[in-house]
Amino acid sequence: MKKIVILGGGTAGTIMVNKLCKALSPADWKVTIVDKEETHHYQPGYLFIPFGIYGEDDVVKPKKNFFPKEADIIISEIDLIDAPNNCVYLKNGNVLGYDYLIIATGSEIRPDEIEGMVDKLWNKSIFDFYTLNGALALAEFLKTWEGGKLVLNIAEMPIKCPVAPLEFVFLADDYFKKKGMRDKVDIILVTPLDAAFTKPIAASELGGFMREKGIKLVTEFSIGSVDNDAKKIISWDDREVDFDLLVTIPTNMGIEAIERSELGDELNFIPTDKETLQSKEWENIFVIGDATDLPSSKAGSVAHFESDILFENIMSAINGEPLKAKFDGHANCFIESGNGKGLLIDFNYYTEPLPGKFPIPGIGPFSLLKESRMNHLGKLGFRWLYWNVLIKGRELPLEPQMSMAGKYVPKTIENETIEENP
Amino acid sequence: METTVLLNKTIELDKDGHLANREDWSEELAQELAYQVEVGELNDKHWTVINFMRNEFEEKGDAPSIRKLNKQSGVSTKELYQLFPKGPAKKAAKIAGLPKPKGCI
Numbered sequence: 001m002k003k004i005v006i007l008g009g010g011t012a013g014t015i016m017v018n019k020l021c022k023a024l025s026p027a028d029w030k031v032t033i034v035d036k037e038e039t040h041h042y043q044p045g046y047l048f049i050p051f052g053i054y055g056e057d058d059v060v061k062p063k064k065n066f067f068p069k070e071a072d073i074i075i076s077e078i079d080l081i082d083a084p085n086n087c088v089y090l091k092n093g094n095v096l097g098y099d100y101l102i103i104a105t106g107s108e109i110r111p112d113e114i115e116g117m118v119d120k121l122w123n124k125s126i127f128d129f130y131t132l133n134g135a136l137a138l139a140e141f142l143k144t145w146e147g148g149k150l151v152l153n154i155a156e157m158p159i160k161c162p163v164a165p166l167e168f169v170f171l172a173d174d175y176f177k178k179k180g181m182r183d184k185v186d187i188i189l190v191t192p193l194d195a196a197f198t199k200p201i202a203a204s205e206l207g208g209f210m211r212e213k214g215i216k217l218v219t220e221f222s223i224g225s226v227d228n229d230a231k232k233i234i235s236w237d238d239r240e241v242d243f244d245l246l247v248t249i250p251t252n253m254g255i256e257a258i259e260r261s262e263l264g265d266e267l268n269f270i271p272t273d274k275e276t277l278q279s280k281e282w283e284n285i286f287v288i289g290d291a292t293d294l295p296s297s298k299a300g301s302v303a304h305f306e307s308d309i310l311f312e313n314i315m316s317a318i319n320g321e322p323l324k325a326k327f328d329g330h331a332n333c334f335i336e337s338g339n340g341k342g343l344l345i346d347f348n349y350y351t352e353p354l355p356g357k358f359p360i361p362g363i364g365p366f367s368l369l370k371e372s373r374m375n376h377l378g379k380l381g382f383r384w385l386y387w388n389v390l391i392k393g394r395e396l397p398l399e400p401q402m403s404m405a406g407k408y409v410p411k412t413i414e415n416e417t418i419e420e421n422p
Numbered sequence: 423m424e425t426t427v428l429l430n431k432t433i434e435l436d437k438d439g440h441l442a443n444r445e446d447w448s449e450e451l452a453q454e455l456a457y458q459v460e461v462g463e464l465n466d467k468h469w470t471v472i473n474f475m476r477n478e479f480e481e482k483g484d485a486p487s488i489r490k491l492n493k494q495s496g497v498s499t500k501e502l503y504q505l506f507p508k509g510p511a512k513k514a515a516k517i518a519g520l521p522k523p524k525g526c527i
Contacts (some may be wrong), residue, residue: 156489220508222488224500236503266490 001096002029004314005088005098007036007078010045010397011305011391012289013104014066018393020066025302032072034088037419038063042130042386044300044379045162047167047336049135050142051175059295059381066391081261083258083282100314105258107160107290107298111250114155125231126246130160130169138247141383142175146182148244149398153233154191154222158266158267159252159261160298163197165189166206167336168247173273174338175214190218190233197324200343209337222233252298254291269293274349275281284317286310295349296329304390305330308400331403332358334379343373344368348402354409359398361406391396416422424521428454440515447519455517461506464517468505471497485515485523505521 004020006013017033024031045059059346067073071109076092081101087094109130111117117126127141128134150172169189176182189196196201196210196217208216224236232242253269263270263281271280272292279285289303289309296302305327312325329349336342344366345353357364365374389396423442424435428451434442438460441447452472456464464472474495477487488511492499511523 222503222509224503235506236499266487266493 003097004029004031004100004102005096005185006031006033006102006104007081007088007287008104008106008291009033009037009063009067009073010042010104010106010140010289010303011300012106012291012307013102014040014063014391015304015307015393016102016104016288016310017071018066018068019071020314020390022393022397023311023315023398030072031070032078033067034090034096034367035063036077036080038077040066040391042383043130043290044386045165045383046129046132046135047171049132050127050129050138050168050173052139053171056136059255060131060413061387078255079260080257081263083261083263083285084138086284093241098284100286100317101282102296102310102314103258103263103279103285103287103291104289104303105255105291107252107254107269108251110253111248113251114226114248115224117248119226119228119252121228121231122224123245126226126248128248128250130249130252131165142243145245147176147181148189148246149186149242151188151190151233151241152241152249153191153221153241154246154249156192156244158196158298159249162297162299163335164251165191166196166210169211169215171336172340173215186216187214187251187264188216188218188241188243190221190223192222194218194219195419201355202353202369205343206335207396210310213338252290257409258291265293267293276313277306277327278313278323286314294327294329297331297333298326299331299333300386300390301332302330304396305332305398305400307393328401329359330331330400331387333396334375334382336376336379337371340376341371342372342379343371344375344378346402346407351402351404351407352409356407358406436521438512441519442519444519452517452519455519459495459506459516461513461517467497467501468517471495471502471510472518473503475514475520479518479520485511485518485520487511497507 006017015045020031039060040063042059045054076090079089079091079105081088086098109128123137127138129138141182145178150167152169169187172187176185197203221235223233225234231269232240234240256262256263270287270291273286274294277286288306290298309325313323316323334342335345341381344357346368347353353369355369358368367376368386426435427433433446436442437522453464475485515523
């Protein structure tokens with residue numbers, strides 16, 4: 001009997017366990033999935049919690065609902081991956097040997113990486129919305145907040161879901177307008193980037209929205225510390241931004257077990273072949289989702305597109321064939337822009353987000369890089385697809401590779417920003 | 423292809439304004455580039471960072487992040503920002519004749 005062990009039962013791990021259990025005979029293969037939590041969180045839903053749009057029940061379900069009955073399920077933290085000896089030590093005392101290992105342990109926020117962040121103002125005037133508890137605490141706080149300076153700060157890149165900070169400020173603008181107190185709130189986005197977003201065409205479009213909504217932007221600000229007494233954040237080059245309410249997107253890192261196992265880089269992300277998703281160091285280890293060091297977005301859509309590629313390559317590896325499937329860095333994200341509207345972006349390693357129609361060229365129904373009500377409905381409808389189709393490993397009518405059909409390059413920037421797709 | 427004239431020599435630049443050809447780099451040229459990005463006169467600490475970056479690039483094929491510089495070069499993040507104000511990773515890469523560190527999205 002051969003063994004596949006999957007570490008992590010989030011979006012990527014859950015899709016993989018479903019695909020593999022369906023394809024492999026239980027007589028020949030034992031598939032085990034390990035996660036520290038009993039519940040699966042729909043992480044894109046965290047964004048809506050602070051504004052009272054979603055509650056806890058909308059984003060949390062038991063993990064066992066989504067695992068196939070053929071899989072061995074173990075709830076435990078991971079202690080150590082012993083790659084030279086092909087085994088994993090768990091905190092519950094189990095030791096799991098493997099023929100193939102899939103690491104899908106994701107990324108987590110580390111507010112403790114920033115001096116003064118987790119101090120006397122934490123969860124009082126400083127909140128995160130990348131955890132369920134952070135988002136719920138912020139929702140409580142906002143119910144009775146009377147206004148002041150709302151600072152949304154990104155600590156350092158890369159972060160999970162790079163569009164979430166923008167969506168947060170757009171939804172905040174909307175929320176305070178509806179409460180009739182927008183004039184009492186100053187919204188400021190403070191980012192280490194040199195613009196509102198990492199990619200030029202989208203950054204210019206999204207920057208326009210920010211100006212329309214009266215949201216201020218502070219760029220190239222790398223946070224060094226928080227002054228809890230003076231209520232300000234201070235950059236490494238001694239610039240200061242005052243806040244009454246600080247919403248932080250702290251440093252994102254891979255889990256500590258990766259560091260202990262000496263498998264990660266300086267952020268505990270695992271060096272991974274950006275096309276085959278094989279570990280650069282170990283032939284029988286594959287990595288998927290936020291746990292990789294790929295130059296792609298850390299997002300559920302990326303994990304989903306990667307899962308098709310990884311499945312094909314694992315099957316090839318099992319059959320002793322070369323790894324033929326290649327990931328192109330495809331990401332696809334709905335962006336809430338407030339007031340019941342949204343945008344959609346679709347891009348990969350080689351092509352930045354462009355305007356156009358998606359998924360059917362010329363028709364849509366979704367508009368790329370343009371605000372529409374349909375895009376907002378797409379984002380809300382996606383939650384149903386996520387729970388019922390996506391993480392169960394069922395097919396969605398979307399190819400893993402990005403397509404240029406239906407997209408166009410704005411004339412002014414043609415030739416400058418599009419790299420050759422090799 | 424954009425070019426610039428430095429030390430009486432025409433030099434090709436990439437789309438980010440960094441050297442297009444690493445063989446064009448020299449210590450004198452690094453000093454010229456440092457003036458351009460308002461880093462000024464290069465001292466020993468600057469050179470520690472520049473040399474660390476060049477070695478890392480040679481080994482890994484990518485310029486190191488600030489976090490890695492802080493952990494491994496012996497120069498703290500605070501000092502990095504004093505040495506290369508506003509974006510040490512980007513500025514030090516430019517002076518070191520390396521491409522802009524790969525962006526994260």
